Amino acid sequence: MRLDKFISQQLGVSRAIAGREIRASRVTVDGDVVKNSAFKLAPEHQVEYDGNPLEQHNGSRYFMLNKPQGYVCSTDDPDYPTVIYFLDEPMAHKLHAAGRLDIDTTGLVLMTDDGQWSHRITSPRHHCEKTYLVTLDSPLAEGVGEQFAAGVQLHNEKSLTKPAQLEIITPTQVRLTISEGRYHQVKRMFAAVGNHVVALHRERIGAIVLDPALGEGEYRPLTAGEIASVGMS
Known part of the structure; x- marks a missing residue:
């Protein structure tokens, strides 16, 4: 991989900005300053930016996508x-x-070809938090925040949901953070308290927040810090 492409992916910046950082002598390869953006990185190379190591992830790829309506999250x-x-x-x-x-x-x-990494997001054992912006059909009833914090009973489920955090933005728009991934969970939680979700938008997975610069259908590589954050849960 070219050095400028690698730096672009790791820092979450454009190739042009990555090239500027390289020319400014802020990038070293195996301890030596490299100013050539087209330098070809090998897997064994040790790359640092301002003295901070940047890991090459064995060829695995990690992206964030701002998903529009009307598309499914399957490969085919x-x-x-x-x-x-x-x-x-x-x-x-x-x-x-x-x-x-x-x-x-x-x-x-989050899109990847690293199965172990994605398992740490989806496995119930890791309790990876996810935050959603929720638009409701009717104004939120009193006490729903307390109900969600205590856990609610979903239809055809044996156990209560795990404690969830509810932030009220307007009477019909809220932000909900959950730490499990039951089937259609957010919609079913509001159904359980007599409301109906009319729009649902995921803002955060763990420590990874949707980049506000991404329009619908746009994507970018994850930064090294974003990738590493998943292993910290």
């Missing part, structure tokens, strides 16, 4: 277009979503 689907359509990457079909969204839900989707 006979009936609906998939999020793979947006990824202008070699062998894009080898990428999968680490935590899917429903076809009508928008927002943050």
Whole structure:
């Protein structure tokens, strides 16, 4: 991989900015300053930016995508277009979503070909928090925040939901943070308290927040810090 592309991916900046940082002598390879943006990195090279090591992740790829409505989070689907359509990457079909969204839900989707990494997001054992912006059909009833904090009973479920955090923005728009991933959980939680979700947008997975610079259908590589944050949960 070219050095400027690697720096761009690791820092979450454009190739032009990455090239500028390289020319400014802020990047070293195996301890030596390299000012050539086209320098070819080998897997064994040790790269540092301002003295901070940047890891090459054994060829694994990690992206965030701002998913629009109308797309499913599978690699292939006979009936609906998939999020793979947006990824202008070699062998894009080898990428999968680490935590899917429903076809009508928008927002943050993480795409990777690293199965162990995505398992740390989706496995109930890791309690990876996810935050959603929720638009409701009716004004929120009194006491729902307390109910969600205590856990609610979903239809056809044996156990209560784990404690969830509710932030009220307006009477019909809230921000909900959950730490589990039951089937259609957010919609079912509001149904359990007599309301109906009319729009759902995921803003955060763990420490990874949807980049506000990404329009619908746009994506970017994750930074080294974002990738590493998943292993910290």
